[in-house]
Amino acid sequence: xxxxxxxxxxxxxxxxxxxxxxxxxxxxxxxxxxxxxxxxxxxxxxxxxxxxxxxxxxxxxxxxxxxxxxxxxxxxxxxxxxxxxxxxxxxxxxxxxxxxxxxxxxxxxxxxxxxxxxxxxxxxxxxxxxxxxxxxxxxxxxxxxxxxxxxxxxxxxxxxxxxxxxxxxxxxxxxxxxxxxxxxxxxxxxxxxxxxxxxxxxxxxxxxxxxxxxxxxxxxxxxxxxxxxxxxxxxxxxxxxxxxxxxxxxxxxxxxxxxxxxxxxxxxxxxxxxxxxxxx
Amino acid sequence: xxxxxxxxxxxxxxxxxxxxxxxxxxxxxxxxxxxxxxxxxxxxxxxxxxxxxxxxxxxxxxxxxxxxxxxxxxxxxxxxxxxxxxxxxxxxxxxxxxxxxxxxxxxxxxxxxxxxxxxxxxxxxxxxxxxxxxxxxxxxxxxxxxxxxxxxxxxxxxxxxxxxxxxxxxxxxxxxxxxxxxxxxxxxxxxxxxxxxxxxxxxxxxxxxxxxxxxxxxxxxxxxxxxxxxxxxxxxxxxxxxxxxxxxxxxxxxxxxxxxxxxxxxxxxxxxxxxxxxxxxxxxxxxxxxxxxxxxxxxxxxxxxxxxxxxxxxxxxxxxxxxxxxxxxxxxxxxxxxxxxxxxxxxxxxxxxxxxxxxxxxxxxxxxxxxxxxxxxxxxx
Ligand SMILES: Cc1cc2nc3c(=O)[nH]c(=O)nc-3n(C[C@H](O)[C@H](O)[C@H](O)COP(=O)(O)OP(=O)(O)OC[C@H]3O[C@@H](n4cnc5c(N)ncnc54)[C@H](O)[C@@H]3O)c2cc1C
Ligand code: SF4
Ligand code: SF4
Ligand code: FES
Numbered sequence: 001x002x003x004x005x006x007x008x009x010x011x012x013x014x015x016x017x018x019x020x021x022x023x024x025x026x027x028x029x030x031x032x033x034x035x036x037x038x039x040x041x042x043x044x045x046x047x048x049x050x051x052x053x054x055x056x057x058x059x060x061x062x063x064x065x066x067x068x069x070x071x072x073x074x075x076x077x078x079x080x081x082x083x084x085x086x087x088x089x090x091x092x093x094x095x096x097x098x099x100x101x102x103x104x105x106x107x108x109x110x111x112x113x114x115x116x117x118x119x120x121x122x123x124x125x126x127x128x129x130x131x132x133x134x135x136x137x138x139x140x141x142x143x144x145x146x147x148x149x150x151x152x153x154x155x156x157x158x159x160x161x162x163x164x165x166x167x168x169x170x171x172x173x174x175x176x177x178x179x180x181x182x183x184x185x186x187x188x189x190x191x192x193x194x195x196x197x198x199x200x201x202x203x204x205x206x207x208x209x210x211x212x213x214x215x216x217x218x219x220x221x222x223x224x225x226x227x228x229x230x231x232x233x234x235x236x237x238x239x240x241x242x243x244x245x246x247x248x249x250x251x252x253x254x255x256x257x258x259x260x261x262x263x264x265x266x267x268x269x270x271x272x273x274x275x276x277x278x279x280x
Numbered sequence: 281x282x283x284x285x286x287x288x289x290x291x292x293x294x295x296x297x298x299x300x301x302x303x304x305x306x307x308x309x310x311x312x313x314x315x316x317x318x319x320x321x322x323x324x325x326x327x328x329x330x331x332x333x334x335x336x337x338x339x340x341x342x343x344x345x346x347x348x349x350x351x352x353x354x355x356x357x358x359x360x361x362x363x364x365x366x367x368x369x370x371x372x373x374x375x376x377x378x379x380x381x382x383x384x385x386x387x388x389x390x391x392x393x394x395x396x397x398x399x400x401x402x403x404x405x406x407x408x409x410x411x412x413x414x415x416x417x418x419x420x421x422x423x424x425x426x427x428x429x430x431x432x433x434x435x436x437x438x439x440x441x442x443x444x445x446x447x448x449x450x451x452x453x454x455x456x457x458x459x460x461x462x463x464x465x466x467x468x469x470x471x472x473x474x475x476x477x478x479x480x481x482x483x484x485x486x487x488x489x490x491x492x493x494x495x496x497x498x499x500x501x502x503x504x505x506x507x508x509x510x511x512x513x514x515x516x517x518x519x520x521x522x523x524x525x526x527x528x529x530x531x532x533x534x535x536x537x538x539x540x541x542x543x544x545x546x547x548x549x550x551x552x553x554x555x556x557x558x559x560x561x562x563x564x565x566x567x568x569x570x571x572x573x574x575x576x577x578x579x580x581x582x583x584x585x586x587x588x589x590x591x592x593x594x595x596x597x598x599x600x601x602x603x604x605x606x607x608x609x610x611x612x613x614x615x616x617x618x619x620x621x622x623x624x625x626x627x628x629x630x631x632x633x634x635x636x637x638x639x640x641x642x643x644x645x646x647x648x649x650x651x652x653x654x655x656x657x658x659x660x661x
Contacts, residue, residue, distance in 0.1 A: 008420040009373045009578070010388045034383060054376065054384050055567035055574040080592040094382030213593070240596070241589050243563050246420040249581070250560030251588060253610065255530075256617030261419070277533050279602030 008246045011052045011097030014073060019092055022076060022158050026123065027088055028064065031073040034095060040070035044105030045130035046237065046265045050245050051075060052097030056086040060242045060260075062127035063101060067134055073098065076126040076158065102245040104265045106131040106209050107235055115144040115201040119220045121192055121212025125149055125158050127237055127264075128211055132166070139171055144206075146173045146199050150192030150216070154178050154185045173200070192216060196223040203228035209265075211237040218276065221268060231269035238263050238271070255280060285486055287494030288501055289465075291474040294352070295326045296492045297435070297463075301397040304488075306433055309365060310399030311358060316344055318358035320365070323399065330355060337443040337628060339637030350474065353400055353467050356443045357627050361405055361556035362398055363412060366428050370579040373563070378572040391427035400437045401461065403454030404446075404625040408556030409434075410460060414619045415559045433484065436461035440468075440508040444517030445628030447641055451520060453625040455512040457481075463488065466505045477501050518641045520626065521648050522612075528651055529613040533605065537646050542601035544636050549582035551630035551638075552607065557615075557623050558582070583607055608643060 018030035033041070048062045065074025079088045090096060108131060116135060120128050135145055147166065151157045157176065167174045175195045177188035188195065193216070208224050210217050217236050224234055240259040243249040252259035255274040257266070274280050289297070298308050302324075310323040313330045323329065335355040336343045347354055375387045401409070409429075416425040436457035439446075448454030457464045462485035466477045477497060480486045552558040562581035567574045581588060583606045589596035597603050615623030624640065631639045 007373075007388050007423045009576075011374070011376075011386055013384055013386065015383070054378065055565060055571060057565045058563070091382065095384050097376075097384075097386065239591055241591050243561065243581075248416065248420065248422060248559065249562065250583065251562070251581075253583075253606070253614070256614040258618070273530075279597045279599060279605075280533070 008099070009244065011050070011058070011099050013095040014098045016090060016092050016094055016096060017072070019090075023156050025080075026076060026078045026156075026158060028074060028076040029087075029090075029096065030065075031075070031096060031098065032071065033073075041073055041101075042070055043067060043101035043130075045108065045134055046105035046127055047101040047103050048127070048245075048264065049073075049075065049098050049100030049102070050242075051077075051083075051087065052099075053083055053086040053090065054095070054097070057083045058097070058243075059083040059087070060102075060245060062264075064126040064129045065133075067130050068137055076123070076129075078123045100245065102260055104261075104263055106265055107207060107267070108134055111135075111207040112141045113205070114142065115206035116142050116146065117196075117199055117201050117206060117208040117224070118145075118147045118149075119192060119196060119208060119210040119212070119217075119224075120148070121150045121216040122152065122156070123158070124210075124212035124216075124237070128209060129159060129162065131209060132162075136166070136169075136172070144173065144201060145171065146175070146201060148175050148177075148192055148195045148199060150177045150179070150195075150212070152179050154182050154187075175199070191219070193219040193223050196220055196227065199227075201227075201229075206233060208234045209237075210235065214239075221275070231272055232267055234268035235265055236268055236271070236275075237265050240264075285489075286477065286479040286497050287489055287492075288497055289476045289478055289492055289494045291350075291352075291476070293493040294476055297488070298323065298325060298399070300488055300491045301433065306395050306397035308397045308399055309362075311353070311355070313344070317342065318344070318355050320358055320360060320362065320398075320400075326352065329353075334441070335443065337445045337632040339445070339631050339639050340634055341637075342632050349469055351467060351469055353437045353465070354441065356439060356441070356446060357402060357404070357629055357632075359554060359629070359633060361554070361627070361629070362401060362409060363556055363559075365396055365398070366409065366432070367412065367416065367422075367425050367559065370577060371424050373576045373578055376574045376576075378574075384574075389424070391424045393431050394428045395431045395433075396428065397433040397435065399435045401434050401457070402437060402439055402448075402627070403457040404448040404451075404627040405556055406434065406436055406457050406460060407448075407453035407625045408627070411557045411619065411621055411623065411625070412559060414621070418619070433488075434461045434463075434481075436464040436481075438464060438466040438505070438509060439512050440466065442512045442515040442517065443628060445631045446516045446626065447518040447520050447628065448626035449513045449516050449519070451522070451622065451624060451626035455516075456509045461485070466508060468501075468504050468508065477505050518626075518628070518631075518639075520624070520641045520644050522622065523648075525644065525648070526613045526616045528647055529609050532647060533609075535647065535650070537643065537650070538601050538605045541638060541643055542599065542604050544638055545600050545604050546635060547584045547600045547603055548635060549584040550633045550635065552582035552584060553580065554629040554633045555611075556627060556629070557611075557625065560588075562588075583610070608640065611640070612644065 014031040439455035
């Protein structure tokens with residue numbers, strides 16, 4: 001956590017120790033604190049940091065690493081514009097500014113003793129990976145664990161190594177689908193939502209966590225509701241423009257909520273009245 | 281707790297207030313006359329005040345005219361509020377310098393504590409400062425705001441007349457400052473007198489008053505103050521019905537009125553810049569020619585700008601309708617959820633400084649009316 005004496009908008013340089021190219025436009029950075037920190041960096045799955053590229057700007061990026069390994073801070077970024085492109089051009093040994101962690105987290109406490117359904121699309125798997133790490137580290141505390149993941153093409157699938165490992169386990173059910181298949185693809189084709197229809201969870205004792213494009217989240221929620229899941233058992237992660245992450249700049253407002261501090265993870269019943277409105 | 285100590289200062293002696301505050305190390309900021317408007321700026325003496333001037337405000341219009349007396353504070357609200365001093369339009373947050381091997385160091389801006397004395401803070405403006413306190417000091421503390429706010433000495437001025445655009449009375453934020461000031465003045469002018477009834481709101485205020493030439497407050501003085509305040513309330517040109525407004529607006533995102541007002545709204549952001557409670561900002565990163573030195577700046581922003589909600593999928597609020605809806609819903613509804621108060625203090629600036637004269641009280645009335653019509657209709661059925 002940020003020491004209360006430090007000015008909240010001031011970034012701290014961390015050093016890039018490893019870069020992994022995930023897909024054509026997506027990469028993962030491993031970082032270590034440049035100066036020896038007094039205490040290890042702690043975060044909850046679902047939280048994010050503001051990442052600063054020298055001279056270019058800041059972007060909110062979820063923490064995608066294992067919360068049990070607080071010495072190595074991990075982020076997965078997709079290149080979509082100015083800051084993320086500059087971030088993608090950084091090299092090992094160079095520095096990146098970090099401030100955080102910010103925001104709410106996935107309901108891993110509430111999920112204890114329940115079936116857990118994770119629905120993710122594209123880069124939306126990044127903020128859910130820490131949740132999966134934690135769920136699997138405490139596997140016996142949960143009932144079924146189901147991961148549904150959709151990517152554009154087989155080449156766009158993130159975290160292949162982890163997905164393979166999880167797939168090989170008997171205590172996790174992993175379903176992957178792609179919008180467009182390539183020649184060697186033998187899996188599902190189509191959007192992720194039909195997978196929700198078939199997912200084997202118990203509707204009275206399950207919790208769902210969703211992150212992906214808004215349109216995908218809308219369909220996923222609809223499908224889960226049809227399957228009988230209550231609104232208060234569904235959690236979604238919302239994306240908004242963020243300039244400060246500390247509730248001062250106003251950019252991330254989503255109805256009454258500041259997405260940076262009340263979100264990005266929201267319990268669905270709290271935002272149901274906003275979720276299907278456009279331009280909120 | 282209301283502090284009842286006070287005194288009455290004659291017009292001839294009021295200048296001492298400025299000199300005593302200056303002696304104590306305060307930078308005195310007060311109303312001055314510039315470019316046909318009132319501008320809060322550094323003042324040295326009473327001569328810098330807009331002596332004998334008053335403002336005439338109406339939707340989309342602002343004018344200063346001369347009065348037939350020498351009143352010091354006979355105007356209502358200046359175009360710019362005190363937020364310009366507490367939360368400046370543009371500040372540097374930090375500087376960074378590249379080091380060998382791809383690293384960099386960060387040098388946070390040092391905001392030396394400022395000692396401002398604000399002279400002439402209206403009740404509505406004082407309430408707006410308390411609202412911005414919640415934004416900038418309620419959670420994460422903004423060090424710049426804090427450095428300016430904590431030392432600030434507040435001399436409130438109670439309004440003894442109101443403009444057509446004023447509606448603070450209906451927002452419970454004026455026209456009399458009730459607390460959170462150091463000194464509050466009420467200017468009394470009639471055939472026999474030109475004097476200031478002073479109330480102390482803090483120990484600091486009492487200390488200052490002790491050093492000023494004054495006489496005790498008599499019952500008639502308090503009575504004169506009350507009369508002026510009552511008169512001001514009766515002059516107020518507008519009012520806002522806030523009953524159930526929070527839930528009413530929250531429940532009407534698709535009301536046709538949003539489209540109607542959007543047809544007039546130019547999305548110019550004037551209202552948000554002039555509003556004393558609006559707090560939104562953006563950041564800007566700059567580098568020098570070598571690229572080795574970078575700085576991060578923060579500046580005021582507005583929810584009326586297109587880029588405000590940009591994310592990689594596009595602009596969330598691309599229509600003017602959605603941006604006007606955000607502004608008004610935030611001010612009057614979601615602000616309550618966020619900070620436990622309304623985001624509007626009824627100062628009327630957004631009405632005056634709207635180029636097409638959109639009037640927030642009129643918009644609220646439209647929502648309240650269509651709601652009460654609906655309820656009556658359904659009762660009839
Ligand atoms: C909580 C949260 C978690 C996230 N997690 C991840 C993650 O784990 N991985 C990931 O890849 N992405 C994540 N994102 C999305 C990511 O933050 C954005 O993709 C990123 O900010 C894009 O930055 P950019 O500069 O590359 O893109 P751009 O599209 O160039 O710029 C986006 C930013 O620049 C500003 N901007 C753009 N154009 C203009 C203009 N003309 N004038 C002024 N300003 C402009 C926008 O206001 C915006 O702030 C997350 C977002 C949020 C809110
Ligand atoms: S009305 Fe708009 S500019 Fe003002 S505080 Fe709200 S979001 Fe920010
Ligand atoms: S919304 Fe308008 S009337 Fe209300 S405080 Fe802001 S500028 Fe003043
Ligand atoms: S990102 Fe600035 S208020 Fe949330």
